[in-house]
Amino acid sequence: MRSADPLSILLLEDQGLVRAGMRALIQVCEPLAAIQECSSFDEAVERASNHHFDIAFLDIDLKTEKSGLDVLRHLRSHDEDTRVVMLSGRSEREVVMECIGAGASGFILKDMENDGVFRRALDTIFQGSIFLPANVIGRGAFSPTAASRPGSIEGLGLSGxxxxxxxxxxxxxxxxxxxxxxxxxxxxxxxxxxxxxxxxxxxxxxxxxxxxxxxxxxxxxxxxxxxxxxx
CATH class of the missing domain: 1.10.10.10 (Winged helix-like DNA-binding domain superfamily/Winged helix DNA-binding domain)
Structure with missing residues (x-):
């Protein structure tokens, strides 16, 4: 995830105060990041057509017919390789899995109880890992036991x-x-x-x-x- 150049980030959120708070938290985690803000599907698509973003944080529930999920689908249908993290106030497993199936590589709840939790989610994303709600990676996960060395890819038999x-x-x-x-x-x-x-x-x-x-x-x-x- 890290590179020599500052991250280029697209932030889609239709509520101005919420967007400002998210921008501030992103800048705490990535002070040098170049952040472009938008509040609608059309604006997000226009920005993405004129600029390549390393990461896009997309609010699912926009107050328009088109949602953040539609922006994700647009990016994937146009072969854009931007890493997409969805933002939502909903944590239903089927919503999260639909986003992952459409090509998202992270899902952050906007109604986390405090900024510290949200910052930890952002840190996880910026470190190159995947952040998902606890109800998705907890009891509903697909392996019966935890990895013997969490955070390590050793032992998987994968290389190159x-x-x-x-x-x-x-x-x-x-x-x-x-x-x-x-x-x-x-x-x-x-x-x-x-x-x-x-x-x-x-x-x-x-x-x-x-x-x-x-x-x-x-x-x-x-x-x-x-x-x-x-x-």
Whole structure:
């Protein structure tokens, strides 16, 4: 997640006071981040069409027909590789899983009881890990026991190109985009790397894989070529 350049961040939130508070907290965690704010679907899409963002924080529940989830779907349909974290006051598991299935790589509740919890969520995201609500990574997680070494990818039997594929999957990218970034055929991602990763984490779906990575607190190493990729 880290690079030599400051992070470019898109913040979509239709309530001005809430947006200002979120911006302030983001700047506490990432003082050098370049943050662009918007309050609607149309504004977010316009910003994304004119600028590449490393991370987008998208409020799901906008007071318009189009939601933050629609912005996420737009980004993925246009092959944008922006890492997307959803913001919501709702914590229902089906809502979180729908967002993950659409390509989100994080979900933060806006009604957390204090700023400290929200800051810890942001820290998790900026460290390159995945933050999900407790009701998703707790009792409903997909592995019966915790990882023997939380935060470590050792022992998974993954290295090299498999870890690259895992990194991109955790960013919510579709197979086509992952294949292009890795310089291989899309079929290789679908038939080789994805099944191998599912076996390693003992899951059956992408959504389950993302949840399991979040539950273990894993930070997947950034592929070397990402550090040199222009924004």
């Amino acid at each position: 190109r498999s870890l690259e594929a895992l990194y991109y999957l955790c960013q919510g990218l579709p197979n086509k985009t992952i294949a292009r970034r890795m310089g291989i055929e899309e079929g290789t991602i679908r038939k080789d790397y994805v099944p191998k990763l599912f076996r390693a984490f003992k899951v059956l779906r992408r959504t389950e894989l993302v949840v399991e990575v979040a539950r273990r607190g894993l930070v997947i190493p950034r592929p070397p070529q990402e550090a040199d990729r222009p924004h």
